[in-house]
Amino acid sequence: MTRHFLNLSDAGGDAIAAMLNDAQDRKAKRKGWPKGAADADIPLAGHVLAMIFEKNSTRTRVSFDMAIRQLGGTSILLEAGAMQLGRGETVADTARVLSRYVDAIMIRTDDHSKIEELAHHAEVPVINGLTDLSHPCQIMADLLTVIEHGKALPGLEWAWLGDGNNVLHSIVEAAGLMKFNVRVGVPQGYDPDPSFADIARARGSQVLLTRDAMEAARGADVIVADTWISMGQAHAEEKLKAMMPYQVTEELMALAKPDAKFLHCLPAHRGEEVTEGVIDGPQSLIWDEAENRLHAQKSVLLWALGQLG
Ligand code: CP
Ligand code: NVA
Secondary structure, three states, X not given: OOOOEOOHHHOOHHHHHHHHHHHHHHHHHOOOXXXXXXXXXXXXXXXXXXXXXXXXXXXXXXXXXXXXXXXXXXXXXXXXXXXXXXXXXXXXXXXXXXXXXXXXXXXXXXXXXXXXXXXXXXXXXXXXXXXXXXXXXXXXXXXHHHHHXXXXXXXXXEEEEOOOOHHHHHHHHHHHHHOOEEEEEOOOOOOOOHHHHHHHHHOOOOEEEEOOHHHHHOOOOEEEEOOOOOOOOOOOHHHHHHHHHHXXXXXXXXXXXXXXXXXXXXXXXXXXXXXXXXXXXXXXXHHHXXXXXXXXXXXXXXXXOOOXX
16 A cells, blocks of 8 residues: 555554654764765665645755655655646646656645545655645654653643644644644634544544633643744735734743743744744744754655655
8 A cells, every 4th residue: 555644644643653753763863964964774765756846835845855865865846837737737647657757756735635636646655745734744843843852742732823724733633643632722713624623532632722822822831833824825914913812922931831842833924923032032942843844754754655664
């Protein structure tokens, strides 16, 4: 069976734990090495990753490119607009053709149904580099970052403040798989897709939806924010206004546990979803979080290509 990574549940809790362990090991082993040097075991020597982008990216693009290089493989960058996909070739035909050339495909796109269709027709693993529905690779990096900073995942209280978006969906999915709880502070009209919370609850996690930012933040171990306007969404003053009470401020952080950590997938908008004092302050882990995209995705690639879990 071809291993696709469209959502975290495709791997499951045990495989995610194995990936997070592998990521920590690999990261430790290459400490201080030049960034372009391959890991000693070059586990993906000879492998090629195609990276398709239908939306902008800095972190996903560079971290996947470096990830495959460090594993001994190479990448091909495909901007969707320059592909025949951009002028109407079907997703299915694109999947069939790319499967004849490369060993894995990473795609960033809009509708989640597109990545499902790509995976359905691909004979090689397809990895989700963000869709409008979810961002599982981001959350692999977030989990790694939280663990690295001394917090074991089971029983943690995560708080989300802001829009009910793709990143939140993957956090809620991770909660069910890795046994932590999430309190979601989101304004009316911007709720997340309830199916993620339903599944997480069925897996034993507590997922609280509240309109009260303080209730979400109180006693939290981890506080997470993201842009209020995601890629592809219209910039609406009305939305920014509704989101303002959910801005992560120093006052809100003070309600969390004293050793609480702040996460943000980036890019950030200082003064909107988070104050400068918080995102650039001592509780913020954003640079480790960004770096960990690389380390976590190496393990995702190894899992997808059958070398882990
Ligand atoms: N966090 C994240 O996915 O960043 P990019 O949009 O820069 O890839
Ligand atoms: N929610 C954001 C995440 C960016 C990495 C977006 O979809 O634009």
